[in-house]
Amino acid sequence: MATESFKGTESYIATEDLMMAVNAAVTLERPLLVKGEPGTGKTMLAEEVARSLGKPLIEWHIKSTTKAAQGLYEYDAVARLRDSQLGDSKVHDISNYIVKGKLWEAFTAESQPVLLIDEIDKADIEFPNDLLRELDRMEFFVYETKEMVRATHRPIIIITSNNEKELPDAFLRRCFFHYIAFPDKETMEEIVGVHHPKIKKKLLAEALECFFELREIPGLKKRPSTSELLDWIKLLLAEDIPADALREKDTQKAIPKLYGALLKNEQDMHLFERLVFMSRRNGAS
Numbered sequence: 001m002a003t004e005s006f007k008g009t010e011s012y013i014a015t016e017d018l019m020m021a022v023n024a025a026v027t028l029e030r031p032l033l034v035k036g037e038p039g040t041g042k043t044m045l046a047e048e049v050a051r052s053l054g055k056p057l058i059e060w061h062i063k064s065t066t067k068a069a070q071g072l073y074e075y076d077a078v079a080r081l082r083d084s085q086l087g088d089s090k091v092h093d094i095s096n097y098i099v100k101g102k103l104w105e106a107f108t109a110e111s112q113p114v115l116l117i118d119e120i121d122k123a124d125i126e127f128p129n130d131l132l133r134e135l136d137r138m139e140f141f142v143y144e145t146k147e148m149v150r151a152t153h154r155p156i157i158i159i160t161s162n163n164e165k166e167l168p169d170a171f172l173r174r175c176f177f178h179y180i181a182f183p184d185k186e187t188m189e190e191i192v193g194v195h196h197p198k199i200k201k202k203l204l205a206e207a208l209e210c211f212f213e214l215r216e217i218p219g220l221k222k223r224p225s226t227s228e229l230l231d232w233i234k235l236l237l238a239e240d241i242p243a244d245a246l247r248e249k250d251t252q253k254a255i256p257k258l259y260g261a262l263l264k265n266e267q268d269m270h271l272f273e274r275l276v277f278m279s280r281r282n283g284a285s
Contacts, residue, residue, distance in 0.1 A: 004053055012041065012048035013183075013190045021178035022049055022158075028176055031117075031135060031157035033167075036180030039225020042160040045180075046116035049158065056113045058155070060102035062122045068130030071103040071117075072140050072149075094144050103134060104149055112153035121161040128171035136174060183226060185212065195230050202243040207233055210246050214262060219271055224262040232261040 006022040008014035025032035050057035076097045106115040138151035
C-alpha cells in the first residue's frame, strides 16, 4: 500500500531517524511503538503524521482502567434493560446498544486513518496481548450481532509508552520500535525557533545553556522537558528578561522564581536553590 512519506511538518521538528522509523512502520504495515522521556513529542507525533500525510486522526488515550475490549466495542446491557422496561421498540435490535470503540472507528474509516494508542503502558499488563489478534488480522468478531468487522484501510498505528512497565515480548515482536532521544542543543534551537521565531539569539543561547545545565543536575526527581522549556521561554519573553539576567547569581532576584516553569516539585526546587546558594558562596570566596 503506497503512501506519501513522512518528512516532518513546519510545527514539528523530526530527526532523520524518526522520519525513517515512521516510514518503515508504514511500509511494513506494523504498529510504530514510540518510547522516550515525557515531553519529547511522542503523542504529538501521531498528530503531525496525520497532518503531514493528510489523513484523519483517531486518538485512543489509555488509562489504568482501560480494557482492550473497549477499543473494539462495548455492549450497553443496562440501557437495553432500561428500554425494555419502558417498552421501547428499539430493544428488538441489539445493534442499538453496541458502542463502537476506537479500533472499530479506525477499521471502518472512509480513508486510511492514523490511529494513536497513547500511553499503552498505563493499562494492565495483559492489555497489549489482548490486542494482538486484532492488530495482526485487522478484524474482530462482534458476538452480540454475529458480524465480522474488517479494516477497510489498514490504519497507520502509532503506540506510545512512557516505560512505566515492560510490554510483552509477543507484542513487541509485532511492532517497529523507535526511541525518541532527548533533543540536542541544535535540534532544540530549531524547535524553539518554530514556536518563538523572533527570539534573540543571545537570549536563546543563554536559555538553552541554563536549561541543559539544569537537566544535568544530579538528583533531580523530574528533569525538565521540551514543553517546559517552551513555557519558560514564553515567560522570559513576556517579562522581557534580558539574556544577561539568566546568569544572575543573586537568589533574591526574580529569575529563580521563573524556574517554576521548569521544575515541578518542591524537592527539585529546593535542590536547585541550594546549588544556586552554594554557587554564590563559592563565587564570593
